[in-house]
Amino acid sequence: VMLDPPKFARSRSAVGEALKGYRRLYTMGVRLLERGGILVVSCCSGLIVLNDLIELIAQVAAQEKRDIQILEQRGAAPDHPTSAACLETTYLKCLICRVK
Numbered sequence: 001v002m003l004d005p006p007k008f009a010r011s012r013s014a015v016g017e018a019l020k021g022y023r024r025l026y027t028m029g030v031r032l033l034e035r036g037g038i039l040v041v042s043c044c045s046g047l048i049v050l051n052d053l054i055e056l057i058a059q060v061a062a063q064e065k066r067d068i069q070i071l072e073q074r075g076a077a078p079d080h081p082t083s084a085a086c087l088e089t090t091y092l093k094c095l096i097c098r099v100k
Helices: 012-032 050-064
Strands: 037-043 068-075 093-099
Touching: 012 037, 012 050, 037 050, 050 068, 050 093
Parallel strands: none
Antiparallel strands: 037 093, 068 093
């Protein structure tokens, strides 16, 4: 299952609701998968950091009583650098997971 939603958080005030949306989406994706299935989640919201997504995956794993292994963490290609002055430019994030 591949989940690649549009930008959920367009402002800092929207981050909380965006995280709830990602959690609902991840829960639905996990419920669709048989044991051993692959879940790919992407996020293009610059205000949401990779650790937020990892925490959501952990929460969904506990809620659904499934073991979720993060196989790979990916981001933008090298030709899309991050500005040290604007960390929101690290907006492309991707986790490839196995759901047991």
